[in-house]
Amino acid sequence: xxxxxxxxxxxxxxxxxxxxxxxxxxxxxxxxxxxxxxxxxxxxxxxxxxxxxxxxxxxxxxxxxxxxxxxxxxxxxxxxxxxxxxxxxxxxxxxxxxxxxxxxxxxxxxxxxxxxxxxxxxxxxxxxxxxxxxxxxxxxxxxxx
Numbered sequence: 001x002x003x004x005x006x007x008x009x010x011x012x013x014x015x016x017x018x019x020x021x022x023x024x025x026x027x028x029x030x031x032x033x034x035x036x037x038x039x040x041x042x043x044x045x046x047x048x049x050x051x052x053x054x055x056x057x058x059x060x061x062x063x064x065x066x067x068x069x070x071x072x073x074x075x076x077x078x079x080x081x082x083x084x085x086x087x088x089x090x091x092x093x094x095x096x097x098x099x100x101x102x103x104x105x106x107x108x109x110x111x112x113x114x115x116x117x118x119x120x121x122x123x124x125x126x127x128x129x130x131x132x133x134x135x136x137x138x139x140x141x142x143x144x145x
Contacts, residue, residue, distance in 0.1 A: 006064065007055065007064035007065060007066045008064070008065055008066070008091055009065075009066040009067075009068065010065060010066070010067055010068070010091070010132075010134055011068055011069070011070065011075060011132075012067050012068070012069055012131060012132040012134070013069070013075060013077075013131075013132045014069065014131065014132065015052050015053075015054060015067060015068070015069035017108070017131045017132075018054075018067050018069075018130075018131040018132060018134075019054055019056070019067065020108065021105070021108045021110065021130055021131045022056050022065060022067075023056070024104045024107065024108065025093065025095075025101060025104055025105070026058070026059055026095075027056040027057060027058055027059075027065065028056060028057050028059070029054055029055070029056055030055050030056065030057045030064075031053075031054070031055040032052075032053065032054045032055075033052075033053050034050070034051070034052050034053070034071075035049075035050070035051055035053060036048075036049060036050035036051070036071075036072075046073060047073075048072045048073060049070075049072070049073070050070070050071040050072040051068045051069060051070045051071060052068065052069045052071065053066060053067065053068045053069075054066070054067045054068075055067075058093070063093075065091065080129070080133045081133070081135050083113075083127060083135065089135065090127065090134075090135035090136060090137050091134065091135070091136055091137070092136075092137035092138075092139065093136070093137070093138055093139070094139055094140070094141065095138050095139065095140050096140065097140065098116060098124050098125070098126070098138055098139070098140035101138050101140075102116070102126070102128075102138070105128055105130070105136075105138075108130075108131065110128050110129060110130050110131070110136070111128060111129075112126040112127065112128050113126070113127045113128060113129065114126075114127075118142070121142060121143065122141065122142055122143060123139050123140065123141055123142060124139070124140045124142060125137060125138065125139040125140070126138055
């Protein structure tokens with residue numbers, strides 16, 4: 001059986017703010033829609049499912065995010081995910097300049113949880129809290145393996 005990761009779906013409280021954050025980091029919006037009806041109720045498992053969605057793609061064409069903002073049923077706020085919580089954890093991006101990426105993130109009020117770390121002189125990396133409280137990891141490769 002063949003399998004391929006299609007995208008990572010993330011519910012957000014403000015679709016436009018989330019799109020602005022991720023496009024400023026370098027992703028491109030490749031599709032937008034408003035979805036509702038019986039097919040979405042069945043696929044998602046929510047009666048009256050109605051959402052605005054956007055699909056974003058990384059510049060290399062391999063990674064995609066599906067961002068969705070619920071119109072109905074009303075979105076439910078949850079506690080902010082911590083790095084050690086069980087379940088959906090974070091979305092991670094490779095960047096060629098972590099300092100530049102952090103400057104972009106800061107313009108959206110998003111800063112590292114603690115700072116930037118270096119792993120074995122191979123990666124500089126950090127976690128930050130993105131729009132709607134999403135945990136985002138940024139990693140810059142320092143040298144080839």
